[in-house]
Amino acid sequence: MTTQILAITFVEKNRLWLLLGVVALGVSYVVTQRMRSRYAVRFTNLALLDSVAPKRPGWRRHLPAVFMLLALAGMVGAFAKPARNTRVPRERATVMMAIDTSLSMEATDVAPTRLKAAQSAAKDFVNLLPPRLNVGLVTFNGTAVVRVAPTQDRQELLAAIDQLRLGERTAIGEAIYASLDSIKAAPVSADGKKVPARIVLMSDGETTSGRPDAQAAAAAKKANVPISTISFGTANGTIDLPGQEGPVSVAVNPAALAKIANATGGTAFTAATQGELKKVYEDIGSSVGYTTELKDITGVFVGGSLFVLFLAAGLSQLWFSRLP
Known part of the structure; x- marks a missing residue:
């Protein structure tokens, strides 16, 4: 069984259900951040906080988490065995x-x-x-x-x-x-x-x-x-x-x-016309001279996920001196 997303075919499409886990983690992160924000507003002396630490990370503190979720989604995609139609002679x-x-x-x-x-x-x-x-x-x-x-x-x-x-x-x-x-x-x-x-x-x-x-x-x-x-x-x-x-x-x-x-x-x-004739021959040549085969692209998904994961870790180290 295969399923397609855009031009990509997933041979093991049932494994894509694991993306629900990634979505659940994302929702959990958003809920947790909102609860923290309410707690801070309720119990923190904001005037004192501004004088002691006027520069807060703001939106940057969310980037490592976002990249982590993207990396997890990419790994789930790799686990589902992605492939792409490739024209071969x-x-x-x-x-x-x-x-x-x-x-x-x-x-x-x-x-x-x-x-x-x-x-x-x-x-x-x-x-x-x-x-x-x-x-x-x-x-x-x-x-x-x-x-x-x-x-x-x-x-x-x-x-x-x-x-x-x-x-x-x-x-x-x-x-x-x-x-x-x-x-x-x-x-x-x-x-x-x-x-x-x-x-x-x-x-x-x-x-x-x-x-x-x-x-x-x-x-x-x-x-x-x-x-x-x-x-x-x-x-x-x-x-x-x-x-x-x-x-x-x-x-x-x-x-x-x-x-x-x-x-x-x-x-x-x-x-x-001569131009139309050449175009017709090109179309025929593509159909008789080449065939379409599925090419495994799991490595692309794994490589992309690792890159995003390292990016998340690097930004967290740079901005917060800790791993996400």
């Missing part, structure tokens, strides 16, 4: 990047072009991931090609991203199948267990060739591989094609990619 995982290289990526609605912006953001994504993750690259237009099998060699990935070339048509379903095949061939963990995997698919269009999206999404779900999709571009994108009079519309289709993400338990994103 995944030791093993496989991430397949699938990038659309259809002719529509020539559109300039995203400066300088969709392709250039996608290359820049993809390279940032690769550099963001922890070094021990296996990352691969699939590109797709009319067909899907595995450019880089899952690897920890980031330079090979970056070089492959720089060499993207465009082609006709869009085969999103084939890209998913090619990614799944690469994931199956990826190295297993040292204990032989299957490592978690994720496909990150970026496209600016919809499937025009190859196997349908729904069939590929079903295969990914069966393999327990979520697909995070990024719909990249705007509704105003156009390109010039040979034999066509005037610009040809290549409006982005976010609904088609959202269906894939929803069917596989992934998340669908949209990006209309």
Whole structure:
């Protein structure tokens, strides 16, 4: 059982009941001080006291007691085993990047072009991931090609991203199948267990060739591989094609990619600028490349309590020549 106070989790929350003892001590101290004050006013010659001892400690006499109570509260917190969520890199995982290289990526609605912006953001994504993750690259237009099998060699990935070339048509379903095949061939963990995997698919269009999206999404779900999709571009994108009079519309289709993400338990994103695309990749990188674990911070509580305790003792010695 755990309980949380702000960003801190207490594993043994039942031990926090001891804080009632600290509260009781505080109340007892306040009551005792008020009783002393009334007794002094009733039985002391105040005029004589002012002439003999005009300087009294006032509020300072309460500080050591306050610090003592704080130190006790901190020790109770330490006894309850405090911990904090900490982001740590995944030791093993496989991430397949699938990038659309259809002719529509020539559109300039995203400066300088969709392709250039996608290359820049993809390279940032690769550099963001922890070094021990296996990352691969699939590109797709009319067909899907595995450019880089899952690897920890980031330079090979970056070089492959720089060499993207465009082609006709869009085969999103084939890209998913090619990614799944690469994931199956990826190295297993040292204990032989299957490592978690994720496909990150970026496209600016919809499937025009190859196997349908729904069939590929079903295969990914069966393999327990979520697909995070990024719909990249705007509704105003156009390109010039040979034999066509005037610009040809290549409006982005976010609904088609959202269906894939929803069917596989992934998340669908949209990006209309290079900056938005980089932010999306950062969000995906944080989720697939890192995990959250509870880190014990008992030492912080003990250290803080000891500091406050020494402070209380030091002030009491300095002001009253005695320990509290």
